Amino acid sequence: MGELEQAVLECLWDLDATGGAESRGASGREVHARLVGRDLAYTTVMTVLDRLVAKDVVVREREGRAFRYAPRLGRAAMTAELMREALDATGAERGQALVSFVGEASAEDLAALRRALAELA
């Protein structure tokens, strides 16, 4: 399922990049048509789209009697969002949801690291 979700999200990103500003998003049919090589049932595509909506990665808008699906953020913006969450976790207001290997270091810390490395040499 994870690989399929990735494929559907990729597909939405592609459509978003090529579609232009006036046609943001795609219908379930359009996504299904783009993934034709995978031989998926239409309902499978709809299930995956709904899962992505539940994960708050894709947003859904009603258009007439159907829904249009669009990525909430582009690939780069979503990666940046993850990085921000990871780096904020080491900042002052730590929720400790994520723990970084090492946070920011002062000049003294870096000097201490170099000294420790020199001792081992």
Next chain:
Amino acid sequence: MLTPVVLGVLAVVLAGPLPALLARWTRLRRTPAAAMLLWQSTALAAVLAALGAGVALATDRLWQPPVAPVDIAVAALAGWVTLVVAARLLLSGHLTGTTLRRTRRAHRERVDLLARTDGGVSVLEHELPVAYCVPGMSGSRIVVSSPTLVALTSLELAAVVEHERSHLRARHDLVLEAFTVLHRAFPRFVASAAARDEVEVLVEVLADRAAVRRADRRALLSALLALAGAPAPAGSLGAAASALAARIEVLRDTGSHRLQAAMVAALAAAILALPTALVVVPWLAGLEPR
């Protein structure tokens, strides 16, 4: 009358002066496993003593006839304070737990959608070098960004991954969560912030130790140097920066400190066992119908 007083004094000492003292005793970090045990037993004993003091005061007043109205009032007050303490802990535990789990799950889901996996590690495409882990019961992840793979040698990367694996294996997230719960429940008047900050340092020290055991000390130090970010311009000095200094200090120290480890562990056991044996058992015996 003695039991509630002893437990009350104990609770105050264990919640305030002792953690403040322990936080300043930096040599304690040389025996991180024993130190972690001591912090946990101190926190647990403080909570138990506080709850025990309230319950003991209430029973002390009600079990000895004749029971005057003032006894009932004191018992009711003690019971109420005990309930408030317990309720704050439970509420803080619930809020902290659900928030952490929701944040981690949402983060993990997006990592899985964006990252490629390489040798059990999720790799994100981004210009900043990072390495971190996403703990979780239903699937944890070790995440690095592509510049990390470029910046580190294979030995250094192995040390970083071993450090993160150790966090996940030892469930350090649960220890941190417990101390966050305590701090959110009692943010003032007790040394809960000092306790949480020190436990944060100890968790890193323990993961460093584990990484050095399986990988290489030099590789870990050079990985720290390669990945340590420049300080943010807006004076956000604090735990993160001093934690790194503490980690370097412990990494340079190669002594075994067996005696200190044994004594600290014994102290940890005593802090939990002695009040139980000397205070709680006689008190429970006193409640038996005569």
